[in-house]
Amino acid sequence: MKFQHSYKTLGADFYQSAKPVQPSKPELLLWNERLAEELQIGELTAQPALAAGYFSGAEIPASAEPIALAYAGHQFGYFNPQLGDGRAHLLGELEHRSGQRLDIQLKGSGPTLFSRRGDGRCALKPALREFIMSEAMHALAVPTTRCLSVVATGEPVFRDMPQAGAVVTRVAASHIRVGTFEYFAAKQDKASLEKLLDYAISRHYPSIDINHCNKAALFLQAVIDKQIHLVCEWLRVGFIHGVMNTDNCAISGETIDYGPCAMLGRYQPNTVYSSIDKQGRYAFSNQPAIIHWNMARLAEALMVLETGDDFQTIIDQFQQRFQQRYLATYRKKLGLVEHTAQDAELITKLLTLMQQHQLDYTQSFILLEQALSGSAPSNEIAPLNNWVVEWKDRIGFDPERKKAASELMQQTNPLIIPRNHHVEAVLEACEQAQSGEPAKEFLAAIRSPYQPTITTQKFQSTDPDYDQNYQTFCGT
Ligand SMILES: Nc1ncnc2c1ncn2[C@@H]1O[C@H](COP(=O)(O)OP(=O)(O)OP(=O)(O)O)[C@@H](O)[C@H]1O
Numbered sequence: 001m002k003f004q005h006s007y008k009t010l011g012a013d014f015y016q017s018a019k020p021v022q023p024s025k026p027e028l029l030l031w032n033e034r035l036a037e038e039l040q041i042g043e044l045t046a047q048p049a050l051a052a053g054y055f056s057g058a059e060i061p062a063s064a065e066p067i068a069l070a071y072a073g074h075q076f077g078y079f080n081p082q083l084g085d086g087r088a089h090l091l092g093e094l095e096h097r098s099g100q101r102l103d104i105q106l107k108g109s110g111p112t113l114f115s116r117r118g119d120g121r122c123a124l125k126p127a128l129r130e131f132i133m134s135e136a137m138h139a140l141a142v143p144t145t146r147c148l149s150v151v152a153t154g155e156p157v158f159r160d161m162p163q164a165g166a167v168v169t170r171v172a173a174s175h176i177r178v179g180t181f182e183y184f185a186a187k188q189d190k191a192s193l194e195k196l197l198d199y200a201i202s203r204h205y206p207s208i209d210i211n212h213c214n215k216a217a218l219f220l221q222a223v224i225d226k227q228i229h230l231v232c233e234w235l236r237v238g239f240i241h242g243v244m245n246t247d248n249c250a251i252s253g254e255t256i257d258y259g260p261c262a263m264l265g266r267y268q269p270n271t272v273y274s275s276i277d278k279q280g281r282y283a284f285s286n287q288p289a290i291i292h293w294n295m296a297r298l299a300e301a302l303m304v305l306e307t308g309d310d311f312q313t314i315i316d317q318f319q320q321r322f323q324q325r326y327l328a329t330y331r332k333k334l335g336l337v338e339h340t341a342q343d344a345e346l347i348t349k350l351l352t353l354m355q356q357h358q359l360d361y362t363q364s365f366i367l368l369e370q371a372l373s374g375s376a377p378s379n380e381i382a383p384l385n386n387w388v389v390e391w392k393d394r395i396g397f398d399p400e401r402k403k404a405a406s407e408l409m410q411q412t413n414p415l416i417i418p419r420n421h422h423v424e425a426v427l428e429a430c431e432q433a434q435s436g437e438p439a440k441e442f443l444a445a446i447r448s449p450y451q452p453t454i455t456t457q458k459f460q461s462t463d464p465d466y467d468q469n470y471q472t473f474c475g476t
């Protein structure tokens, strides 16, 4: 295992050296064997005790140089100039077998100089949730950070009640956040901001020339396009991030921070599950508006470096670019291969009906595909019957066209998502058993979202209570 440390070359203003605390009894609960292979550390699969040591802070691998990264961020709209990794340690970067350099970070590994009032720890359930949800998102083909492992520390974490503690190891394209740019911009530290920009460009957007006089504006546009893609992917699968603060918005365009996330059940666009999101700022359907807002904060930070009208123009064009991607996403969900001027109306009509009749989001698209291929039990989507006639008409009656539409829908609409009640049941079972074993069947099912497996059906069921009393927490 050979760690590289490119982020450290940016200089001491970017991080604090920090030692993880050494847990007394590290025990490997979940290990991502496939990811370990990809990271070229597959040999650790046969050495769980060694892996538990390395990925809990009990033992620092020889080439690791743990650091906590500095960043700021807007939290629920309010700027905090000093956040940073308060409970995470970046061990360094490992090379994926594709050649990409990936960050390997322990989370829940003890306090750092950025901890403020926090204890630096993570409870077992949120650590397992991060593993399960990010694995599900990866299988769904949504850009995301991933998890290599969850290690129980054997030590309690004190929340409302004492809970089992754990360290989750996150693998990310990088940990540069919108809040990292805001951190240096707030200090008017132009030199660091430019270093960060050049680094982020070369790591994530290498097609941009770092000698270009408008590189910051080009970078902003590239980040916006990635974020638009990301949010449309969330909408495609019914993901609610829950805490889209600018410090939880990765420049790479990956989903990051699975604290209070949840999945949409019945189609209710203003769905919010996070216990602290009283105003619904991060509701399902508000995610596009919030990413726009977050991108405006990135633009402001970059304006410390470059002046000109470009930034405003780019921010103003967000809506138009978003709309194009949004339509493309729903066209795919509906198997519409070609564009027509009436698509937006057809999509809106469907979503309105789904909302009026409180239909399950994931299930509805599966049933629509079945209606197209002739196998749907018609009463389940009865409220959509009139709409279905219009939609089928739009697809056309030529069998080849219908087949192409069906295939596109099957590739776009998951058969299985990590539904909230199933995730909670799995987390509870793992906590009771102090083991990762109860998560394995569920993981196998969610790792195949587009192809049915023997376990798919078991986890397709909707919550009997329609998630009415469901709440999520920031997971600290
Ligand atoms: N238990 C804790 N101890 C110390 N700091 C914490 C703790 N929980 C959260 N923080 C810090 O509070 C800020 C916001 O927390 P948030 O819940 O968004 O992040 P996180 O889940 O810890 O980490 P990440 O965004 O890296 O996934 C971050 O600076 C984070 O490091």
Ligand SMILES: [Mg+2]
Residues within 6 Å of the ligand: 247, 248, 257
């Ligand atoms: Mg966070």
